[in-house]
Amino acid sequence: MSEQFSKQVEEIAxxxxxxxxxxxxxxxxxxxxxxxxAEGYGLANIEAxxxxxxxxxxxxxxxxxxxTATGAAMLVSEGKLALDTPVRAYMPRFSLSDPVAAQSATTRDLLCHRTGLPRHDxxxxxxxxxxxxxxMFERLPHLGASAPxxxxxxxxxxxxGVAGRLIAELTGKSWETFTRERLFAPLGMRKSSFWQDAPDGEQKYATLYKEKDGAAAPCATECVPAVGPAGAIRSTVNDMARWLKFNLARGKFDNTELLSEAAFAELWTPNIPYKLFPFEVEQVRRIGYALGWFVDSYRGELRVDHGGNVSGSTTLVSMLPEKNIGVVVLTNADSNVLTYALVSAIQDILLGKPNETDWLNFYQDKYDEMKRKSDEDIAKLLGEKLPDKPATHALDEYAGIYANPGYGxxxxxxxxxxxxxxxxxxxxxxxxxxxxxxVKIHDVPIPVSFKTAVDGSIEAISIQLELxxxxxxxxxRAAPAASEAAAPEKTTSEAAASEEP
Amino acid sequence: MDGLHGFAEQAERNLALFGHAGMVVSVVSGEKTVLESFGFRDAEQRLAPDADTLFPIGSATKSFTAAALMLLSRRGQLDIDAPIRRYLPELLFFDPDASAHATARDLLCHRTGLARHDMLWVLRPHITRRELVASIRALLPSAPFRARYQYSNLMFACLGRLVEVIDGRTWENFVRDEIFAPLNMRSATFNVDDMVAYGDFALPYVRDRKSGALNNVPFSRLGGMAPAGAINASAREMAHWTRCLLSEGSFDGREILSGTREMRTPQMPAPSELFTFPELRGASYALGWEVESFRGYTLVSHGGNVSGGSALVAYMPELGFGVNVMVNTGSSLLTYATAYDALDRLMGFAETKDWGAELFAVTDRLYALTDAAVGSPQAARGAKTARAAAEFAGLYRHPAYGAVAVTADGGKLSARLGQRAAPLENVHYDVFAAEIDLGYLTAPTTLSFQTGLDGGIEAVELPLEGAVAPIVFKRDKV
Structure with missing residues (x-):
């Protein structure tokens, strides 16, 4: 089967x-x-x-x-953490703007996205x-909730990020160190690291691309160590195959149990219904978001998966646990649906239903439709521009330092x-x-409004950063216009997350 | 419906395998309805049921209560996501978060934090809906607000009350006028008396676990709890309901219901405690409905179980199929076997799985769950009580569970637990065993009497809800 299988995958890829x-x-x-x-297709670097x-x-x-969820489950397995105990019991500095959420939110709530807080990305x-x-402790408590x-x-x-910080609180090790020692090392994931780590000369890094003016242009990915536990890992499919084996063996690797069966089972237990895409897939019935994993039924088979999307890279890790099948797909392109299409096609081959569905065209059509809709929505964000209505103040009267307790x-x-x-x-x-x-941020034009105080000066700026x-x-406004030249902010040369807390 | 070929024969075999009294079925596929009936509605007189015989649909009633609320929502009289205290301020919870924030949606999908507490209405059979609402605040939660799915009949009774305070009519009249009447469900009833008056109804039975004998049992009389499970209906009229659901709320060209999609949008994961089959995935609770994937397609359903009756009301919106199964024998899994078999045939999977045998094999697990729910007798380990019977006598009260009257008659203690007085047997110390009469079976419980500082008996504790600490009834001062 192997050679034929490889050919089928290559052809689709x-x-x-x-x-x-x-x-x-x-x-x-x-x-x-x-x-x-375990194969690569296409180019890791177009120019070279x-x-x-x-x-x-x-x-x-x-x-x-x-x-991150697995790390938390390991602490559950050791009796250091209970998923249903308020985070505050372990980490009293944790807070949120909704007082109910602040005092009651548990690790389970953090890991299944039900605190009421929207993205604020x-x-x-x-x-x-x-x-x-x-x-985590000074900004998050000021972010507005959008749902009870x-x-x-x-x-x-x-x-x-909070969950990663909680791991540090309980173990005395940063999330990165904990993840390296407790998961990468025992699984032998030697090529895996975090976005803030300096490049290792021994390794081959794929160049990341983003479409610009109809062509693929190299781009840098995000590096925000503060929220690393939400998305900082970089890896190879060879390393990720080890991660799949560990998961498909329900928390064991090379016959060593890294966490208890009961704690592992929590990771795949659905907690809340979700909707990720604006479209439905006939062969998929969504079940629920578990802890760091989505759970659905694919052609009637249980499926556990999670995708990733950062600038210049789109990925998907997907398992059919009852068929003992795991697939990982990593791409070096910004925002694409090759991941979902390829994973579905590969799962179909292994389920004995090759070519039953043209997943490539299905997902590309959905993607195009989604993109068109999103472009339309973006175009609507600003509304009509009124002609000949100049700014009410001289430009330098708007200048100054402005502060929001959450956004800084x-x-x-x-x-x-x-x-x-x-x-x-x-x-x-x-x-x-x-x-x-x-203001255009990540290609999205966002409305901005300045507010005039009773005394005629500009007193505030409002930006629709969370739609x-x-x-x-x-x-x-934190300082008068005269201080326009003042430094905006202290900058930290070293990211806190790379150090032990 | 060609796909149903062989269905009636299989259903008949399954009825024999389970040894239940009788069963009626309606299967809907598009515009077509097939009605079937099997066995006996009255086993003693050997009377067969037909498509017009009334059977209890039990908790499938909850979907009618949910539909009533969706109608009020469409009319702008209810926002199911607004705090329910806006409409029903007398509904308070022990948990202040729940009091402040609980919405109709939270009650409809069983996530207020309250466990079943079903013994409350067993011990207070004549409680009114208004009294039920007022009693909720004294029940301890067993999960944080919105954290977990915990099935609650009490919350659906409160939702029935919500219909009443918003609309002015009783829940029964609202459902009759706004749902039954336009669906031409003329014979369906909300209580046992009306069903008996109608004449053509199924008698309730329970199958003896050991002997297999069918025993006639009393009807469930739900009274205040009716919005959680009191509807009785025929297979023919339940098919009207199914047709309406399959056409997203319209019936014979008229729009009757709204929010059918909303009612089947999952809210809380709710895996079955009873069985897992690979054909069924991802069970969730929506609003008065359970939703899962059956062979990869959405199955919307609700089971029902009352004294001597079981039901399953199910439909598959994507495929246009629906099936209703009612059995006049309690705790029956035959409903699932029959429904899954019908759906398999409609979907082109005829004879691929013997659902009868598979579900019959799960019956023991059902018994174990039932036993766990009602509790088990306490084994004697210590000395008998040092007190005279009269010292225990008195009236003990709990703010929600009501009063338990303990009487000492000629040295014999008994406690009034619901419908009847149960004799108390001393297990050891001041702990007594008793049986709570549920009509179709009795549930063993214990009464643990507590001594006050003055040496007298000041309270009695009963483990009436396993998810929380024993319920404490305090003794009235004499």
């Missing part, structure tokens, strides 16, 4: 790379405890014509969440050097128009009408 304009993809497949395929291999390192993004994306403790505690599933990266300090300054400096990221502000501007909240994020 190559077709997928072309259709979805992805430079390269690496795949590993584990069945009944054996790696039956370097072939993708099973040894190329790529960020796995949010597929890291299962490592632009906070960490625009603040790469925020220290983990500052983000435990009422719905809302994907949230920050809460995995930003600096507005005039230099060929207005600009905003968010933690070292400079974004131009485009004027719309009166005191309304817009699921009814109100924008309001930054109040």
């Amino acid at each position: 190559l077709r997928g790379l072309a259709l979805m304009r992805v430079p390269g993809v690496a795949v590993a497949v584990v069945k009944d405890g054996e790696t039956i395929l 014509a370097e072939n993708m291999t099973a040894e190329h390192v790529m960020p796995i993004g949010s597929s890291s969440k299962a490592f 632009l906070l960490w994306i625009t603040w790469p050097d925020v220290e983990r403790d500052e983000l 505690f435990r009422s719905i599933w809302q994907y949230n990266n920050h809460m995995f 300090k930003i600096r507005v300054f005039a230099d060929a128009g207005l600009n905003v400096d968010m933690h070292g990221n400079i974004f131009p502000l485009e004027h719309r009408h009166y005191d309304i501007f817009s 699921s909240l009814p109100e924008p994020i309001v930054y109040k």
Whole structure:
């Protein structure tokens, strides 16, 4: 079967790379405890014509969440942590703006996205050097909730940061050190590391790409150590095959039990219904988000998976536990659905239903539709620009330092128009009408509004950084316009997360 | 319906295998309905049921209560995501988070933090809906608010009350006028008396575990608890309900229900305690409905179980199939066997699985679960009580579970537990054993009397809800 299987996978992978304009993809497949395929297809570096291999390192993004959840489950197994005890009992500094959530949120709530907090992703994306403790303990308590505690599933990266910080609180080791010692080392994941680690000369790193003007352009991925437990791991499919074997053996590797069966079982027990994509897949019935894993029924088979998506890399780790099948797909392209298409196609081959569905075209069509809808929504964000309605104040009157207790300090300054400096990221502000501007962050134009005080001065800037909240994020002016030149923020050269807490 | 070929024969064999009294079935596929009936509605007189015979649908009633709330929501009279105290301020919980934030949705999907506490309404058979609502605040939670699925009949009684305070009509009249009438469900009833008056109904039976004999048992009379499980209906009229659900709320071209999709959107994972089959995945509770995947397609269903009656109401929205099974024997898994067999045939999987044999094999597990739920007798380990019987006599009260009157008659102690007075047998010390009469079976319990500082008996504890500490009834001062 092996050679025929390899050919089938190769054929689909190559077709997928072309259709979805992805430079390269690496795949590993584990069945009944054996790696039956570990291959790269396409290019790891377009400019150098370097072939993708099973040894190329790529960020796995949010597929890291299962490592964080597994780390927590290991502490459950050791009796150091109970999933249903409030986080505050272990880490009294933990807080959230909703007092009910603050006192009651448990590790289970953090790991299944039901605290009521929406993403607030632009906070960490625009603040790469925020220290983990500052983000977790000083900023998170000020972020607005968009749903009652435990009422719905809302994907949230920050809460995995909290879970990682909790692991540090209980073990005295940073999440990174804990993960390295307790998972990477025993599983022999020697090529796995974290986004802030310096490149290792021994390893091959795939170049990451993002589409720019219709062509693939090299890009850097995020590196925000503060939220590392939500997505910091980079790895190879060979290493990830070991992770699959460990999971398919329900927490054992090389016959060594790394955590108890009961603690492991929690990782795959659904906690809350979820909806990840705006479309439905006929062969899939969603079951629930467990802990760092999605659980669904695929063609009637139990499936456990989690994808990852960071700048320049899209990944998927997927298992059919009752068939003892695991698949990992890592790509070096920003935002694509080759991962889902390829994983489904490979699972179909192993379920004896090859070519039953054209997954490549199915997912690409859905993706195109999703992208079109999202572009439409983005276009609607700003609304109509009124003609001939200039700004009410001179540009330098808007300049100054503004602060929000959750999102931190930003600096507005005039230099060929207005600009905003968010933690070292400079974004131009485009004027719309009166005191309304817009700022483009990650290609999304976001409305910005300045507020005039009774005395006529500008007293606040509001930016719609979290669209699921009814109100924008309001930054109040922290210093008069004269201090425009002041430094925006202390910058931390060393990220806190790379040190022991 | 060609796909159903062989279904009636298989159902007849399964009925014989389970040894239950009678069964009626309606199977809906698109515009077509097939009605079948088997066995006896009255085993003594050997009277056969037919498609018009009334059977209890038990907890499948919950989907009607959910539908009533969706109607109020469509009319703008209820926001199911607003705190329920806006409409029903007298509903309070022990947990202040739940009091402040619980919504109709939370009650509809069993996530308020309360366990069953079913003995409350067993001990207070005449409790009104209004009294039920007022009693909730004295029940201790067994999970944090919204953290876990814990099936609760009491919450559905409270939801019935919510219909009443919003609409003004009783829950029964609302469901009759707004759902039964437009669905042409003319014979369906909300209580035993109306069913008996109708005349064509199934007698309730329980099958003796050891001898296999069918024993006639009393009807469940739910009274205040009706919105959780009191509807009786025929197979023919239940098919009207199914057709309406399959057409997303319309019946004979008229829009009757709204929110059918919302009602089947999963809210809480709710794995079956009873069985796991690879054909069934991902059981969740939605709003008055259970939702799972059956052979890869969505199955929406609700089971029902009352004294001497079992039911399963199920439909598959993507495929346009529905099936209703009612059996006049309690604790029956024949309902599942029959429904899954019918769906298999409709889906083209005829004869691939012997659901009868598979589910019959699970019956022992059902018994074990039932036993665990009712508790087991306490083994004697110590000395008998040092007190005279009269010292225990008195009236003991709990703010939710009501009063337990303990009487000493000629040295013989007995306690009023629900419908009847149960004799108390001293196990050891001040611990007594008694049987609570549930109508179709008795549940062993213990009464553990507590001594006050003054040396007198001040309270009695009964383990009436396994998920929380024993319920403490305090003695009235004499």
